[in-house]
Amino acid sequence: MKKKIDLLMYPSVKLLVPLALGIAVGDALEEYITSVVWWVIMVCMIIITYFTWKMKYIQSLLLLSTVFLIGGTLVSMKRQSSEIRLPDTPITFKAVLLSNPIVHGKVVQVDLMAMTKDRPIMVRASILRDTITNRYRTLQIGDGIEATAYLEKPMNFSDATFDYARWLKRHGYLAETFILYNQWQRAKVSLRQMSFLQRTSLAAGIYRLRLMRLLERNFDRTHLAIVSAMTLGDKSLIDKDVKEDYSLTGASHVLALSGLHLTILYGLLVFLLGKCERLFPRLFRRAVCEILILLILWGYVILVGMSSSVIRSAVMLTIYSFVTLLNRVRLSVNTLALTAIILLIINPYQLFDISFQLSFISVWSILLFYPLIYELIPLGYGKLLSPVRWVWGMIAVSCAAQLGTAPLIAYYFGRVSTVFAISSLVAIPCTMVIIPATFCLLILTPLPSIAYYVSKFISIITEYMNTSLHWLASHPYTSIENIHITLLQLFIYYFMLMAIWIMWSFLAGKIEFK
Structure with a gap:
């Protein structure tokens, strides 16, 4: 059955665009427009919107304008709250x-x-x-x-x-x-x-340091740098050569905690608590399991420092869990937009954070283009083709993500990897092994004889990943360097990308215009 393009199905998307534009304009005009002015204009717009309830289209336009003004007001208030008078003397x-x-x-x-x-x-x-x-x-x-x-x-x-x-x-x-x-x-x-959240974050940082000390006992510096980055979000030990290898091959995302890492943890928890639910159905009911998963998930988010990409993933997984419990249809793009709205309301400055932008753009691009790319090669459903489908699925995900993130990476860093699909076939499976194995290692620390073999296994996987990516990076043309993209060109690219998606989906029979 064909889907129909109807923006009413994606209300969060309609609200996100003017909110983000309002934040961007408010930040650009911070020296000229105060928060009081933003408030006055916003209140006037709300009043006008209220009295135009009979004019449907005009009211919709005014409502979107109000959301735009809310964005400007939020960033103006954030700037005002950060203003402080500092003494002129020591x-x-x-x-x-x-x-x-x-x-x-x-x-x-x-x-x-x-x-x-x-x-x-x-x-x-x-x-x-x-x-x-x-x-x-x-x-x-x-x-x-x-x-x-x-x-x-x-x-x-x-x-x-x-x-x-x-x-x-x-x-x-x-x-x-x-x-x-x-x-x-x-x-x-x-x-x-300090606020409760600040004290909690500090306590989490201290506990994270203790976990680092435990990992230091089991790994040398090279392997510790990768493992700590993937599990604790600490990238301070990674040397420049290793960073360059991961950057050239397009595998840097596995070193920065993001949706991939949180999804692995979420899947691990679902698997373990699913087993408990089958063994003890009265004690571990479905709702109880979901709540336990979310508590552990958010505890982990606090532990690793609450970066924007990790919070984004946690919010999305939280919404996903509640929607699953309600047995509702899951609109992933809508969920992504709702997540962005929540985070921007909490901190509008996140809009300008590179990791925030890359995080949302990559997921957005995967949601839109992965189904289309995956179906380019019909593989059927036979068991013998399962490994092929798995490999092609990973390549399709990498290509879909690259469609969205490549221009943004080129805009900020002037570089685009050409071997991202190959590096993903190495980096992602290794990451899927290293993360749960490291959690097992931390749990097994009181049993040093067993922990020793687990750490050796992790070291072998880490060494294989580092060596493979270094070999890839050593080849010529692994990346295109010195790319210069303007902001206007960036917007034109994404506009064209959306147009291509609409036409591609229409020609593939996925959607029809309503």
Whole structure:
């Protein structure tokens, strides 16, 4: 039976577009239009929309305009909430470390939550290294310090091409500071000023460090870097050569926690609790299992630092779970759009985050193009063709995702991989083994004899993946370099991509115009 294109079936998509446009315009005009002005215009638009209830099409247009204004209002309010007056002189303040210190030349960079008189603020700090006592080496996430330094608003260098100051503000940093090696000391810091979510995130970071210590006992640095990135979201140990290999081959997405990793965890939990449901049907009912899965899933999201791609995946899986329980028809594109709306309302600055954009674009592209690409080669349903279908399915997913993400990657990084489909056949199966095996390893830590063999198995898989991707990257023409795409060209590409999808779907008999 053919589907009919009817935008009423996708209300979230209709709302997402004006909301995103409103956020983009509001951010561009932040110096000219205050939040009060946005509020006044929005209220007036709501009143006008209310009195045009008899004019269906005009009211729909006004409603979309109201959503556009809501987007502008949200980003304006977010900017206003991040405004803070900083003193012009050095101050003594207490702070707690939000990240592990990273050495950059003569300084150590670390994120701090500084306890000021008004409220706690996130600070990007550079601490001058003391090469005699090396006190900085004892610092780790969760430690408290007392320092004397200037707190300054994020600023760009005069010759900078990247707007670093705006990037910091969008990621919640309200100040920068440079601390001399003799201007800080350890101190006890009260966390009462921090919100519950901030304290929870900090506690999760400390626990994540403990898990890292457990993994360090079982892996060398090369394998630890990959395993910790895939399971704990810590990419700090990955060296430049390995990053370059994954980037050239188009496999970088397996190193950044995203929907792939969360879906693997979700599938593992569904499998395990499904077994429990069969063995103990009274104790593990379907609704109870779904709630347990979601609790574990969101606990994992908090543990790994709540990045936008992980939250996006968790929200989508949460909606998917509730829709499944209600036995409703699942409109995946609508679910994706609803997820984006929820996240943008919580933090409109996420719209400008590269990982947020790539995350949503890749899923959107897979949902639209995977069915069309997969059916290009009819493989039937015989058991002998199951391995072939599985391989072709992975290639189809990779191609579908690349259709959406390639221009965005080229726009930001000036590079597009040409061997992404081949690398996916290596990286994704390895990831599907490494993630559950690492969880098993952490559980089996009290049994060192068994944990040893599990860690060796993970190391073999990791080494195979690294070696294979390095071999792929060593060949010429594995990527197209120095691509320059303008923002206008990017929009034209996506407009044409949507037009191609509509025509392709229509000619394939998947849809008909209503």
